[in-house]
Amino acid sequence: MNIASPSGWSTPRVGITGVGVSLPDRVLATADLQDRIAAASDIPLPPGLFGTVTGIERRRVAGDDEYASTFAVRAARRALAAAGREPAELDLLLFASASRDLVEPATAHIVQAELGGSAHALDVTNACNSFINGIDLARSMVLAGRARRALVVTGETPTRVMRPRLDSMAQARTAFAGYTFGDGGAAVLLEPVRRGGIVDIDTETRSEHWAVGGIFGGGSRHPRGGDEHTYFQGDGHALRGVFERIGTDILHRVRRRTGWDWVDYERVLVHQVSVPYLERFIEVTGVPKEKLEVTVTELGNLASATLGVQLARVDADLRPGDRVLAIGLGGGVSVMTMVWEKP
Structure with a gap:
């Protein structure tokens, strides 16, 4: 359906017009991760276990001075550049992630403070679906006439919630899924499009x-x-x-x-x-x-x-x-x- 904003623009669809990504420089091999966990643990870990069970060879890991917002900001700048837009042109900024910098305030404000601009800024959190939820919400806001351009960003640092040591096999079973994690961020710009x-x-x-x-x-x-x-x-x-x-x-x-x-x-x-x-x-x-x-x-x-x-x-x-x-x-x-x- 067609919608119209107070300024008079109308469009039947909302599209992704810019995409950006940011990954840490540091690479951590799965074998090295297992060696580190094994050295700190009270239970034996069969050689090659992490790699064999997960199929993951390596992942990127945030540095000590890098946060969820760090990767969101870097990805956001690349998405805006790809679309030829500036932060001042945004009406909505959503930080949509399972990770965050702080409990309060919303990490979206930290991202916007780095980017510039004064768009309505808030967080969206729904585990690993946070980013696609954020896209859905941003699209709805554009269709409703509440925003013309929306930036959805995510920054993930789940390697920081890996258990650093294992004390028992029961603990290993509940902690193992955490050893699949890697860090990084992404961003998309959403705005009205005439097709697609x-x-x-x-x-x-x-x-x-x-x-x-x-x-x-x-x-x-x-x-x-x-x-x-x-x-x-x-x-x-x-x-x-x-x-x-x-x-x-x-x-x-x-x-x-x-x-x-x-x-x-x-x-x-x-x-x-x-x-x-x-x-x-x-x-x-x-x-x-x-x-x-x-x-x-x-x-x-x-x-x-x-x-x-x-x-x-x-x-x-x-x-x-x-x-x-x-x-x-x-x-x-x-x-x-x-x-x-x-x-």
């Missing part, structure tokens, strides 16, 4: 599974954290089972609404936790592997930055009219899909 743009978004949420995995410290339940609540913990197998049960339903709905199948998409972007997770996704959904942009082996699980990093990597090779299907998976538990057509 975001043409479909869907969500599926099963909140009864919220306790399957997460970082449970820092809020009103465990305000002081403590070791048991400071680090990521969860049941990776249970999470995968939930995603398998609900993920195929949402993909069927997208197919029915759009009439498009795998062949109609130039690329398919999917949140990537580990290689076995990705292989199971391919098996369950039937997506052709050549449609995927595989990042997990070299970057690990980038949390909400995963889809943004993948989009930045494929964007240069896309032609006007090419379609991309993005599939987000997040703790809580939620699944999201977004169909985007390059203008």
Whole structure:
């Protein structure tokens, strides 16, 4: 449908007109990560365990003076430059991430203080679906006439919630998913477009599974954290089972609404936790592997930055009219899909 703002502009769609990404310089090999954990732990770890189980060879790790906002700012500058825009032209800035610099104020204000401008700034948090949730919210604000240009940024530093030592096998089982993490950031600029743009978004949420995995410290339940609540913990197998049960339903709905199948998409972007997770996704959904942009082996699980990093990597090779299907998976538990057509 067409919408109009008070200034008189109108458009039927909102599109992504600029993409940016930022990754730390430091590379941490999975073998070196395991050696570090093993040296500090009270239990033996079989050689090569982390690499064999996750399929992750390496990941990027933030430096001591780098924060979630650091990567968001760097990615934001690149997205704005790609679109030929300045911070002063923004009406909305969303920091959409599982990580943050502080509990209060919103990290979006830290990002905006570095970028400049005075857009309405706030945080959006929904685990690894935060970034795609932020895109959905920004699109809705543009369609509602509340903003003309919106910048959605994420900065993820989940390597800081890896447990540094293992005291028992029971602890190892709940901590292991945390050893998939890598750090990085991404950003997209959204504004009205005359063709293409975001043409479909869907969500599926099963909140009864919220306790399957997460970082449970820092809020009103465990305000002081403590070791048991400071680090990521969860049941990776249970999470995968939930995603398998609900993920195929949402993909069927997208197919029915759009009439498009795998062949109609130039690329398919999917949140990537580990290689076995990705292989199971391919098996369950039937997506052709050549449609995927595989990042997990070299970057690990980038949390909400995963889809943004993948989009930045494929964007240069896309032609006007090419379609991309993005599939987000997040703790809580939620699944999201977004169909985007390059203008």
